[in-house]
Amino acid sequence: MRLNNPASISGSFPDKHRRILPTRVVVAGSSNRDKSNGSLLMATDESTATLKEMRDGYAEVVDPKSGVSGGVQDVYGEDTATEDQPVTPWSVSVASGYSLLRDPHHNKGLAFSEKERNSHYLRGLLPPTVISQELQVKKMLHNIRQYQVPLQKYMAMMDLQERNQKLFYKLLIDNVEELLPIVYTPTVGEACQKYGSIYSRPQGVFISLKDKGKVLEVLRNWPEKNIQVIVVTDGERILGLGDLGCHGMGIPVGKLSLYTALGGIRPSACLPVTIDVGTNNEKLLDDEFYIGLRQKRAIGQEYAELLHEFMTAVKQNYGERILIQFEDFANHNAFDLLEKYGTTHLVFNDDIQGTASVVLAGLISAMKFLGGSLADQRFLFLGAGEAGTGIAELIALEISKQGLIVSSRLESLQHFKKPWAHEHEPVKELVDAVNAIKPTILIGTSGQGRTFTKEVVEAMASLNEKPIIFSLSNPTSQSECTAEEAYTWSQGRAIFASGSPFDPFEYGDNVFVPGQANNAYIFPGLGLGLIMSGAIRVHDDMLLAAAEALAGQVTQENFDKGLLYPPFKNIRKISAHIAAEVAAKAYELGLATRLPPPKDLVKYAESCMYSPAYRTYR
Ligand SMILES: NC(=O)C1=CN([C@@H]2O[C@H](COP(=O)(O)OP(=O)(O)OC[C@H]3O[C@@H](n4cnc5c(N)ncnc54)[C@H](OP(=O)(O)O)[C@@H]3O)[C@@H](O)[C@H]2O)C=CC1
Numbered sequence: 078m079r080l081n082n083p084a085s086i087s088g089s090f091p092d093k094h095r096r097i098l099p100t101r102v103v104v105a106g107s108s109n110r111d112k113s114n115g116s117l118l119m120a121t122d123e124s125t126a127t128l129k130e131m132r133d134g135y136a137e138v139v140d141p142k143s144g145v146s147g148g149v150q151d152v153y154g155e156d157t158a159t160e161d162q163p164v165t166p167w168s169v170s171v172a173s174g175y176s177l178l179r180d181p182h183h184n185k186g187l188a189f190s191e192k193e194r195n196s197h198y199l200r201g202l203l204p205p206t207v208i209s210q211e212l213q214v215k216k217m218l219h220n221i222r223q224y225q226v227p228l229q230k231y232m233a234m235m236d237l238q239e240r241n242q243k244l245f246y247k248l249l250i251d252n253v254e255e256l257l258p259i260v261y262t263p264t265v266g267e268a269c270q271k272y273g274s275i276y277s278r279p280q281g282v283f284i285s286l287k288d289k290g291k292v293l294e295v296l297r298n299w300p301e302k303n304i305q306v307i308v309v310t311d312g313e314r315i316l317g318l319g320d321l322g323c324h325g326m327g328i329p330v331g332k333l334s335l336y337t338a339l340g341g342i343r344p345s346a347c348l349p350v351t352i353d354v355g356t357n358n359e360k361l362l363d364d365e366f367y368i369g370l371r372q373k374r375a376i377g378q379e380y381a382e383l384l385h386e387f388m389t390a391v392k393q394n395y396g397e398r399i400l401i402q403f404e405d406f407a408n409h410n411a412f413d414l415l416e417k418y419g420t421t422h423l424v425f426n427d428d429i430q431g432t433a434s435v436v437l438a439g440l441i442s443a444m445k446f447l448g449g450s451l452a453d454q455r456f457l458f459l460g461a462g463e464a465g466t467g468i469a470e471l472i473a474l475e476i477s478k479q480g481l482i483v484s485s486r487l488e489s490l491q492h493f494k495k496p497w498a499h500e501h502e503p504v505k506e507l508v509d510a511v512n513a514i515k516p517t518i519l520i521g522t523s524g525q526g527r528t529f530t531k532e533v534v535e536a537m538a539s540l541n542e543k544p545i546i547f548s549l550s551n552p553t554s555q556s557e558c559t560a561e562e563a564y565t566w567s568q569g570r571a572i573f574a575s576g577s578p579f580d581p582f583e584y585g586d587n588v589f590v591p592g593q594a595n596n597a598y599i600f601p602g603l604g605l606g607l608i609m610s611g612a613i614r615v616h617d618d619m620l621l622a623a624a625e626a627l628a629g630q631v632t633q634e635n636f637d638k639g640l641l642y643p644p645f646k647n648i649r650k651i652s653a654h655i656a657a658e659v660a661a662k663a664y665e666l667g668l669a670t671r672l673p674p675p676k677d678l679v680k681y682a683e684s685c686m687y688s689p690a691y692r693t694y695r
């Protein structure tokens with residue numbers, strides 16, 4: 078069999094090996110997997126297709142005569158190849174020997190079989206034992222549990238991601254409840270705060286003011302070409318930790334690892350981006366380990382021009398259907414960027430829209446199990462920023478609008494707050510607002526820790542048999558109250574959910590399991606739905622559909638434990654349901670371009686998901 082385009086991958090051979098080690102075919106075949114031994118059948122039809130590029134089980138198939146791409150295909154084949162859509166045969170080559178062990182996309186470590194060690198020049202480069210991926214997972218988990226400090230666990234996970242990507246994802250997927258707080262909130266917050274010290278290798282693309290006029294070139298330096306989703310931040314509002322500048326990169330990296338682990342988007346299709354326009358964080362500017370530009374933030378035209386160049390370059394490089402998730406921008410830019418690019422790009426703001434969808438889902442499930450309707454509730458928000466007004470907006474799509482902010486401040490309010498201005502005497506203390514407005518639902522999106530004091534929670538509990546309290550601010554240090562405080566101060570009556578996880582809490586004869594109201598429930602499934610339908614725009618109805626789909630996964634058993642959300646351990650199934658509903662909405666609204674729609678969208682979503690299982694190499 079002829080090797081197609083081996084150079085792109087054999088380029089990583091050490092020169093001295095290049096002459097003696099040929100690039101090896103490691104997987105090759107058609108869409109049909111040989112189920113008897115789990116390996117892939119060789120069925121390459123070289124006259125019709127050659128492989129252009131391959132990562133994580135996906136290949137771009139190109140007709141050698143016309144050079145026309147047949148699209149990116151899942152080389153696990155049986156999953157995406159349907160009767161209506163047979164896949165083209167493909168072949169792939171990757172480096173062997175030492176280079177194979179250093180390639181995180183293909184490295185299997187001690188799991189390389191004897192046969193693979195023989196055929197891929199691995200003899201002597203590995204100790205004699207051969208172990209399964211399951212045993213590798215067990216060993217890694219054991220090692221990670223030895224660390225007492227969460228940041229050490231985070232660094233061990235990042236190190237694994239750079240060594241053996243499939244093992245990283247298998248570990249994360251199989252132990253999602255234990256490891257989510259490590260790769261995501263709260264630990265990712267500390268990682269961002271110390272990103273300069275722990276930085277070892279680029280995990281995404283940094284675009285700074287220095288790159289003005291060259292953003293397209295910068296994007297092209299990233300080795301992966303078939304990008305489907307970008308998470309981008311400018312680092313100005315990282316969780317509730319404020320302006321972390323270039324160190325905000327930890328957030329896009331973390332969010333995208335959830336796109337893969339929770340939503341099944343293949344890792345090589347994910348691109349983390351940090352736009353560095355400086356920072357106003359004096360501590361960072363003085364920190365010798367700071368990795369970003371040492372200047373105050375660019376604003377106004379200078380900022381807008383760099384952002385515009387980025388948005389234009391992204392579409393030019395990756396096409397109309399590239400999904401862009403805005404993350405952790407400060408609110409004075411976030412709303413404007415969303416408004417500006419929402420009509421020209423496939424873009425959403427996770428803090429405004431993803432958060433709204435997850436909170437709405439929690440409220441829908443609360444209404445389902447407690448009785449009552451959203452329209453009968455009174456909402457009080459602490460924090461009228463991206464998350465707060467985003468949530469209010471989406472709730473208002475279901476019920477009539479009711480203002481929440483005192484309108485005497487109208488003149489001075491930022492534009493996104495104005496729709497929520499409310500006729501009321503100014504109140505100084507939150508507890509006075511609670512007593513005056515008598516909310517049934519209290520939502521914290523202030524980024525200020527411990528603002529739901531004992532008096533506030535007690536006031537909520539005196540007004541409501543079942544007070545609904547969301548402390549959404551992240552990380553844990555910024556949570557408006559802890560689970561223990563919510564349950565204790567309400568005498569076990571609060572229905573509580575928080576942005577960062579809290580352990581189950583025993584109160585009286587009951588153990589309460591606090592729900593995690595975090596947009597991580599929504600964006601992976603939302604993204605998958607948009608990608609699999611080839612959507613070209615994000616529509617609010619898709620966020621409503623995602624919320625309904627998530628709420629639909631909550632059982633009476635979950636609610637009896639105090640949970641407004643289903644457990645994260647089922648997240649891939651949950652994401653498939655969200656993706657299916659989002660895709661259905663995209664088709665209904667005429668925003669989908671992948672036609673015709675698959676018959677069973679849930680099944681299709683599941684079949685599109687990246688698998689972290691090792692492939693057998695020939
Ligand atoms: N659980 C989840 O999934 C998510 C959680 N979050 C968390 O929510 C928090 C806020 O995020 P976001 O909305 O994007 O940030 P913003 O900065 O847009 O919003 C915070 C708002 O809180 C207001 N605020 C600050 N302190 C107080 C106070 N003491 N009393 C009343 N209002 C106050 C600010 O007022 P002003 O405008 O005057 O400064 C601002 O409007 C963060 O901690 C973030 O981590 C965010 C997204 C998702």
Ligand SMILES: CC(=O)C(=O)O
Pocket residue numbers: 262315316317405427428550551576595596597
């Ligand atoms: C969860 C999230 O997006 C935030 O805290 O900003």
Ligand SMILES: [Mg+2]
Pocket residue numbers: 316404405427428
């Ligand atoms: Mg965020």
